[in-house]
Amino acid sequence: MTVSKFWRNIPQYYNLIGKKCPECNSYYFPPRDVCSQCGNHKLEEHKFDGRGEIVTFTIIRTPLMDPEGEVIDIHAQTIPYILAIVKLEEGPKLTAEIVDCEIDEVKIGKEVGAVFRKIVEKGPHGVIQYGYKFKLVR
């Protein structure tokens, strides 16, 4: 991801900023301009507090490559890692890594909370991209 694209998305990555439809109470993450339920164009900004549950998950055992075919270093170091679809309390689902737990601790339906972590650190010269991951609520 380019630096400028990452910068534009910082509110979502750092603060889980999405949208809420004040007409029908639908929530969106990532944010969108028009409510897909009622067609309302005047959606409000909503900060998700990051609580949710695991809908499904998989274990990644192959490091992620960037479009140029280079291994993204942070993932080369962390394999195997847990990638899950998390359903936030307000409803939206998102894909994120589950950290600070053993693979066999992760179960569908388990409660999770958002944490702030490094997502991509492309070499010693590149910008560090931070964002949300999740950990089990213990």
Place this chain on the structure above:
Amino acid sequence: MTGIIGWGAYIPHYRIKAEEIAKAQGQDADTIKSGLRIEEKSVPGIDEDSATIAVEAAKNALKRANILPTEIGAIYLGSESHPYAVKPTGTIVAQAIGMSNNYTTADLEFACKAGTAALQIIYAMVKSDMIRYGLAGGIDTAQAAPGDPLEYTAAAGGAVFILGRENIVAEIKDTVSFTSDTPDFWRRAYQKYPSHGGAFTGEPAYFKHIINATELLLKKVNKKPTDYTYAIFHQPNGKFPVRVAKKLGFNNEQILPGLLVPKIGNTYSGSSILGLAAVLDIAKPGDTILVTSYGSGAGSDSFDIEVTDQILRIRNKSQSVQDYIDNIKYIDYATYLKYTKK
């Protein structure tokens, strides 16, 4: 009155035992453990650094402070492991906790006392009415070369404090510093690991600066060691703070609640202020706390702090230091090398 209105700590989930490091270094674990008085140390996850640690600690401090993050006018963070050489950690943390753009920040570095240097700056800014609220913190993911004795103690963690003039839970009554040009420990530009003067880090460095700063403070506030409920001294290992406390006239009952190094290691810029956070987790209204940090290079900052009855209102709004000490996972030396990118 100026003081702490919220505090927050964060210590990573992972630990490595001294035995595991001793095995890799071909040393006798019992000799190391009794010499350094350390059992284990915290290790950052592969995706953690000083910015992520500061964000989690700051979020915990905000839960207690009961203010909007947009009301914070300054953020100063001390560390010797800022993620960037050029780009302030404070900007990342401010964005992540939801501060406005109307704030000032700069990264601080003064070995293990950069956190208390941040606390002094924010204290002065709040006291002078330049800002209403300010955030100060000390965090580190400390580095040590494989085979260096520092590897047994160099750890990760930090604490953050929000200061204000209303709803104070711990009043900072006074602070002094004692500073000199003493090259006991350093890291040159572009070097991955620090170097140090071995035993030279003791008497002319750690002990001289902590004793002088503490005695300057005691004289200034006209108090004696027995006037304090708790005392916290910088914790590079488990031996030095106990010895310096004894030299100054403090007893074990005063220092043990804030002595975290045997279980988490030396969190450098976070060390003495994590001790303060642990004491605030248990302190009662009216308790008095003395904190003296030490940073190689070298200097000490000493603080005279008094707990107010407001502390009971906010203490349980966030995780305690003990929560982070209890919730851990042990890793082996190979995993430790991977996580610390050695």
